[in-house]
Amino acid sequence: MNQMPLTVRRAIEVTGLFFLGWIIVLGRDLLAPLLVAFFISIMLLPIYRFFHKRKFPDAVAIGISLLVLIVILAGIVWFFTSQMRILIEDFPTIQKNVMKHLTTLSEWIGSKTPFSTEEQTSFVKEQSNNLFTYAGNLLGGVAGGVTGTLVFLGLLPIYIFLLLFYKNLLLRFIFLWFPRDQHEKVEETLSEMQVIIKSYLFGLLIQITYMTILLGGLLMLIGIKHALLIGIIFAFLNLIPYVGALLGNIIGVLLTLSSSEELWPVVAVLGTIAAVQFLDNNILMPRIVGSKVKINALATIVGVIVGGEIAGITGMFLSLPVIAMLKVVFDRTEQFKQWGVLFGDERPGLSPMAIPVLRWDTKAVRRQLERENDIEPTDASDNPEDKKKE
Structure with missing residues (x-):
């Protein structure tokens, strides 16, 4: 049998990737919770195996693992909501500081541009009305988003339980896709994927913890209000590569500006975030994750x-x-x-050309x-x- 031409093989690969992406987009509401459950179930494997080795029934070992997960998530949610409650209690002060900063900004714009204070006020009111209209339309979509989130959270523990309960069946299914002479390579690939996912996800948990404590603690020592809230928001957003750190800096600056009448805390927050992020990227995270x-x-x-x-x-x-x-x-x-x-x-140091x-x-x-x-x-x-x- 003649071997398929290389150009045809590459065309089939690209076409297959296109259709795979199309399937993923169409089925994202099903695949997203399933993928999250898959990663979480790999993290829970050490707990499950600990109880399984001690002759606990599968259902009980999985139930204990899920209980540990629920306790950890409940602790995170409690901590975040407690910080948000403190922020809401300070809302009158925040409103006062925001108005002061806006007045200062208006005076500076008036001194540098031909726009008067009245024109600026009119512009702000007009944009505010547009913003409220947009927010009203957005709230209609949020109602559907809340329903989707509740469905997501409801399916997650079910998926985790079933993935752990049927893990041996799923592994057998994977091996049956390949001929016997490739089973050793398949086993090696699955083992390495498990190690990489576990090291990465456990590393993220550790990173969230020390980023919240380190960044929040340093900001508290400097005297920044809502320091722990800034720390936990930045720690979670920092999990999104590149984009998350930028969003974390913006939110940190906005929270600091709204909570203080002066500008020096903003510089302190930006400097502290930069120092902590440098320490995280170059020293702590590479040692913790240690991925191949x-x-x-x-x-x-x-x-x-x-x-x-x-x-x-x-x-x-x-x-x-x-x-x-x-x-x-x-x-x-x-x-x-x-x-x-x-x-x-x-990356090669020299050109393959x-x-x-x-x-x-x-x-x-x-x-x-x-x-x-x-x-x-x-x-x-x-x-x-x-x-x-x-």
Whole structure:
């Protein structure tokens, strides 16, 4: 049988990716909670296995694991709502400070531009009316969004329970897709995906905790109001690569401006966030996560945008672990290795146009690029084709 031409194979791959994306968009309301449940169930596996080894029935071990999850989530929700209650109690002061800042800004604009205070007031009123109209229309959509959120939260524990209960059946289903001679590679891929997801998600939990304590504690020492609220909001938004940190800075500045009559706290907040983020990105997070997979910035940003378009905030949070999972699969599949290279951070220092060896898919080249980019080597087994090329 003649082998399929390479151009035809690539065209089929791109077409398949298009239809896969189309299916994901159409089924996002089903897939988003299922994917979240899948990641959470992997995090709960150590708890489940602890009780399962002690001869607890499967249903009981899973129920205890879900109870631990509910307690943790309830603690986070209680902490966040308590901080929001403090913010609401300070609303009269916030309103007063906002008016003072707006007056100062109006006077500065009047001194620098030909617009009078009356013209500025008229403009603000006009925009306020437009804003209220927009907010009214938005509230109609929020009602439907609340219903969707309640359905999402209702399905989540059911999905988690069923994924843990039927995990062996699902694993058997996966293995039956592949011939026997590939089962060892499939087992290796599944194990590595589990390690990567667990290290990433547990790392995020640790990151949320120390970012809230570190950032909130430092801002409290400086004397910033609502320091813990700023800390927890920034810690959660920081989970969204690149975009989240920018939103966290904006919200931190707005909360500080509305709670203070002076401008120096804004500079203090921005400086503290920058210092904590530098410490997180360069020292703490790399040591905590310790993943063997590094995703390049281009793939991360595109993944966050695509995830946001498909499933909103949930998709933005899930984008990075999904890309990491896909990279593990692509790296171990001969047909899709080029996509693994596209997602990865194994950046050659020299151009493949000038150095032909960089065009080859060999184990030696991959190891060299991993060393140059300070990436832990994968555990992929040697391929016969690699050995021939080397």
